[in-house]
Amino acid sequence: MNTKRYIRQTILKSFGAEAQQKLKTAKVLVVGAGGLGVPVLQYLNAMGVGVLGIVENDTIDLSNLQRQVLYSEAEVGLPKLEVARQKLVAQNSETVLHTYATFLTPGNALEIIEKYDLVVDATDNFPTRYLINDACVMLQKPFVYGALHEFEGQVSVFNYKGGPTYRCLFPTMPGKGEMPDCNENGVLGVIPGIIGNLQALEAVKVLTGIGKPLAGTLLIFDGLSQQYQKINFEAVKENLKRTALETSYETISCDTDFSISADVFSSLLQQKNIQIIDVRTPLEFSDFHFEEAKNIPLQELTTRISEIDSSQPVYLVCQSGVRSTKAYHQLKDTINTTFYELEGGINNYLKYAVSH
Incomplete structure (x- = not known):
């Protein structure tokens, strides 16, 4: 030393x-x-x-x-x-x-x-x-x-x-x-x-x-x-006195049916006119976004509901999945349509895309 x-x-x-x-x-x-x-x-x-x-x-x-x-x-x-x-x-x-x-x-x-x-x-x-x-x-x-x-x-x-x-x-x-x-x-x-x-x-x-x-x-x-x-x-x-780890440390949501995996979402992107609502900030959106996505930041969601087409399913995305989950809970009882959120957000999707 x-x-x-x-x-x-x-x-x-x-x-x-x-x-x-x-x-x-x-x-x-x-x-x-x-x-x-x-x-x-x-x-x-x-x-x-x-x-x-x-x-x-x-x-x-x-x-x-x-x-x-x-x-x-x-x-x-x-x-x-x-x-x-x-x-x-x-x-x-x-x-x-x-x-x-x-x-x-x-x-x-x-x-x-x-x-x-x-x-x-x-x-x-x-x-x-x-x-x-x-x-x-x-x-x-x-x-x-x-x-x-x-x-x-x-x-x-x-x-x-x-x-x-x-x-x-x-x-x-x-x-x-x-x-x-x-x-x-x-x-x-x-x-x-x-x-x-x-x-x-x-x-x-x-x-x-x-x-x-x-x-x-x-x-x-x-x-x-x-x-x-x-x-x-x-x-x-x-x-x-803990003697063992938990099997999983991921949070468990009561609403598991509204999440879609990165591979399923990747397949959906091949379709035309898919309605994607990106609830990130405009700065994040400008850095990267899906071609079909419309940017409505989470903070503005309740005042811009009219911009969402209730005649087709809505796919909610954010960076990690946290904000899209919040958006789902805000919207699910407000608009009569089907909502999905991208599991793990854009981060998870990009990792999937790189590996495939």
Whole structure:
């Protein structure tokens, strides 16, 4: 280890060479290399964490650049995982990097997570958070949580030394229509940087034993007022006894008959005059859309119902399937026609199209 490299840390009396050595021998898994994952990876890498694992299976989109500052315009369309790996190596060649070009699933979560001392949740969806939580409980690994919403963010540390888990704070997963959607609600670009850095700090505290980690405490940051609020919560003993993962962590909708798969939708596109209502924003629509699609953003849906032809079926699409589900529930009792939504949204369709 290059002692000069970390001198600004090791001269700290409450940190020193001992804590630096703990970082060097630490193994941290970061799930997600997006808005939260980028600052987490950059700072843990710079500070001398010995082994970093990265789980990521997405590509760089132009809309990512507003907050995912590791990436550049020239890299749009490239795999985040490969670009992040190259830049992290250039930043600190001493770090051992393990990359996983996959999504975390019940089939691979235990195998991947068991190799690490700590997991940083840098995802943007509830199913993966519950999966990370359950795997960490089973493997007795702490994990650092972060979440974003518009101008706010949350940070906490779960499963630390027998402390509360994610399920102790959020016992059940919200329904599909109840989930916040960053594509619809947005997030101010600097907020992920703030929350991601707080996550990196919590990871360092857990790994080195300095300070007091946010175990049993949810930190809420309000960027507009620059205020922090702390909410304490207790462990629920039953949540510490998990012995198996769920078969699936996908949300279950009571309305399963209105979703159509990417392959069925692909066949429908061969027909003429199919009525597709795209409920994304105009900016997303201009970036990519189906030829037959009409753009009616979700926020404008109730005031533009007259633009929908009730004499033929309506196929609702959005980026990931969240907004199209909301649109379905808004419209199903308003217009006397048949509604369908593209399962997994345009993201899922494009993956299907590439593989076929």
